[in-house]
Amino acid sequence: MALITSTIWGDIAALLITVGFLIILYFKYAFTYWKRKNVPYIEPKFPLGNLKSYVLRSYVPGPDSAEYYNELKSRGHKFGGIFTLFRPVLVLTDPDYIKDILSKDFQHFVDRGAYHVDEDALTNNLFSIGDDKWKGLRSKLSPTFTSGKMKMMFNTVLECSNYMVDFMNEKARSQQDIDILEVLASFTVDVIGACAFGLNCNSFKDKDAEFRTVGQSLFKDHGIIHAIKRFLVAAVPDMSKALKIKPTVPKISNFFFDVVKNTLKYRKENNISRPDFLQLVINIHKEDPTFTLEDLVAQVFVFFLAGFDTSSAAMNFTLYELSRNPEIQNKVREEIKAVLKKHNNNITYESLHELKYLGQVLEETLRLYPSVVTLTRKCTKDYQLRDTDVIIDKGTIVYISLYGLHRDPEYYLDPEKYDPDRFSPENQGSRHQFVYLPFGDGPRNCIGLRFGVMQSKIGLIKMLTNYKFSISPNAELPLSMVGDVNLLRSQEKLLLRAEKIP
Numbered sequence: 001m002a003l004i005t006s007t008i009w010g011d012i013a014a015l016l017i018t019v020g021f022l023i024i025l026y027f028k029y030a031f032t033y034w035k036r037k038n039v040p041y042i043e044p045k046f047p048l049g050n051l052k053s054y055v056l057r058s059y060v061p062g063p064d065s066a067e068y069y070n071e072l073k074s075r076g077h078k079f080g081g082i083f084t085l086f087r088p089v090l091v092l093t094d095p096d097y098i099k100d101i102l103s104k105d106f107q108h109f110v111d112r113g114a115y116h117v118d119e120d121a122l123t124n125n126l127f128s129i130g131d132d133k134w135k136g137l138r139s140k141l142s143p144t145f146t147s148g149k150m151k152m153m154f155n156t157v158l159e160c161s162n163y164m165v166d167f168m169n170e171k172a173r174s175q176q177d178i179d180i181l182e183v184l185a186s187f188t189v190d191v192i193g194a195c196a197f198g199l200n201c202n203s204f205k206d207k208d209a210e211f212r213t214v215g216q217s218l219f220k221d222h223g224i225i226h227a228i229k230r231f232l233v234a235a236v237p238d239m240s241k242a243l244k245i246k247p248t249v250p251k252i253s254n255f256f257f258d259v260v261k262n263t264l265k266y267r268k269e270n271n272i273s274r275p276d277f278l279q280l281v282i283n284i285h286k287e288d289p290t291f292t293l294e295d296l297v298a299q300v301f302v303f304f305l306a307g308f309d310t311s312s313a314a315m316n317f318t319l320y321e322l323s324r325n326p327e328i329q330n331k332v333r334e335e336i337k338a339v340l341k342k343h344n345n346n347i348t349y350e351s352l353h354e355l356k357y358l359g360q361v362l363e364e365t366l367r368l369y370p371s372v373v374t375l376t377r378k379c380t381k382d383y384q385l386r387d388t389d390v391i392i393d394k395g396t397i398v399y400i401s402l403y404g405l406h407r408d409p410e411y412y413l414d415p416e417k418y419d420p421d422r423f424s425p426e427n428q429g430s431r432h433q434f435v436y437l438p439f440g441d442g443p444r445n446c447i448g449l450r451f452g453v454m455q456s457k458i459g460l461i462k463m464l465t466n467y468k469f470s471i472s473p474n475a476e477l478p479l480s481m482v483g484d485v486n487l488l489r490s491q492e493k494l495l496l497r498a499e500k501i502p
């Protein structure tokens with residue numbers, strides 16, 4: 001029975017038009033937020049706001065964030081507003097404000113704004129949670145990442161790098177094109193599989209190794225329902241939380257729970273204790289009843305998630321730049337040879353610290369290609385921006401575009417040029433401390449920094465002492481960066497050729 005018009009279809013059409021109209025009105029009002037606060041902003045468009053595409057895979061856009069940074073900075077603003085759909089986001093372009101928010105006034109920005117919900121155990125990990133729960137967890141986990149613990153895991157990482165060399169020898173012999181990211185990702189999966197789960201994955205021998213396939217599937221959509229869930233948690237996290245939306249695919253969740261439970265059982269039955277992350281978090285679980293099995297699995301999951309893609313990307317882009325700059329490749333190889341000679345041609349934990357130029361090479365790579373493109377913080381207590389009348393409301397998201405900051409010509413002359421000398425001690429000291437943040441900063445910085453640097457240096461040493469790299473004639477260059485994810489990756493495969501060094 002029709003209520004408003006003479007037919008049911010007429011009623012449905014009238015209802016849809018009214019709802020559509022109300023949605024447009026809501027967006028129009030939401031888009032006045034920065035104007036009402038007297039904050040400069042970039043004009044949004046219905047319905048995406050300032051987003052270029054729907055952020056389906058991530059709660060924050062990738063290299064697109066540099067465009068907001070560049071536009072606001074070119075208009076002379078130290079900060080400014082944008083909208084992701086209808087949600088206001090504050091973009092910072094001034095290193096002093098960045099310092100305030102990441103470090104000095106951190107107590108107002110304890111959260112990152114990533115989605116987490118109790119009903120989806122894996123989301124309750126150190127990266128995603130906030131407030132007091134984060135503080136407690138961070139202090140429990142910090143001792144897991146000291147240099148003493150890194151030293152303990154050093155040999156395991158080294159062992160994994162030997163599998164990589166065996167695999168590369170085959171490739172180099174046959175002069176084939178090498179999809180180098182694939183090789184490096186297999187290496188870092190083996191490393192994190194061994195260090196966080198105590199397992200020998202050997203992704204090089206077994207192309208279908210479960211950890212590798214799970215790793216590959218983590219950033220993919222698993223059907224339309226999953227894509228919608230990811231979209232909702234990225235676009236409207238508060239509403240998604242109220243609806244208890246679980247973005248983790250059950251297959252992935254079950255996989256990590258099964259691996260951890262089986263390993264726990266095996267270690268208990270055989271009275272085994274190993275020098276790895278898993279053992280360190282098992283010890284916390286044993287000693288602290290508030291650190292549940294769910295907490296334990298969520299943390300080793302985030303070590304996996306945050307640990308393998310970031311480091312493999314860092315090594316991938318390093319080999320890309322070294323292949324394009326053979327003189328830098330030779331220089332770093334000569335340094336490695338000279339330092340290892342002092343250590344009887346062995347890679348030791350101590351030798352990693354003596355490789356100063358290799359350190360600069362990695363730093364320059366992470367400047368041009370920061371693995372995490374944009375740092376985010378969520379305001380947890382109303383906050384007044386220094387020397388302004390602007391109050392950042394509790395709940396507002398703040399973006400710091402590392403892609404924009406690290407390529408800003410004000411801080412880096414000829415910013416697109418790959419030049420490790422920018423990180424020589426004298427040059428480094430001449431820059432503002434907060435214009436280079438590949439691992440973030442403040443109490444919420446990357447907890448795995450030492451481990452990430454250790455595994456990246458070991459991987460690069462093994463690669464550079466064994467092979468000379470060049471770009472394959474079949475490579476599609478230049479590499480273009482993918483826009484819809486916050487972990488930096490290129491659209492094209494990086495194809496290299498490797499020549500074995502006798």
Ligand code: HEM
Nearest residue numbers: 127303306307310311371372439440441444445446448452
């Ligand atoms: C080259 C390698 C890596 C890079 C470039 C990197 C970068 C980052 C960045 C930029 C952040 C955000 C920091 C902030 O918001 O201030 C972060 C957070 C984090 N990273 Fe890493 N990361 C790397 C390796 C690792 C590894 C190997 C692990 C673990 C084994 C790890 C675990 C984490 C965790 C758990 C957080 C969240 C920390 C918290 O919120 O308390 N990362 N990382």
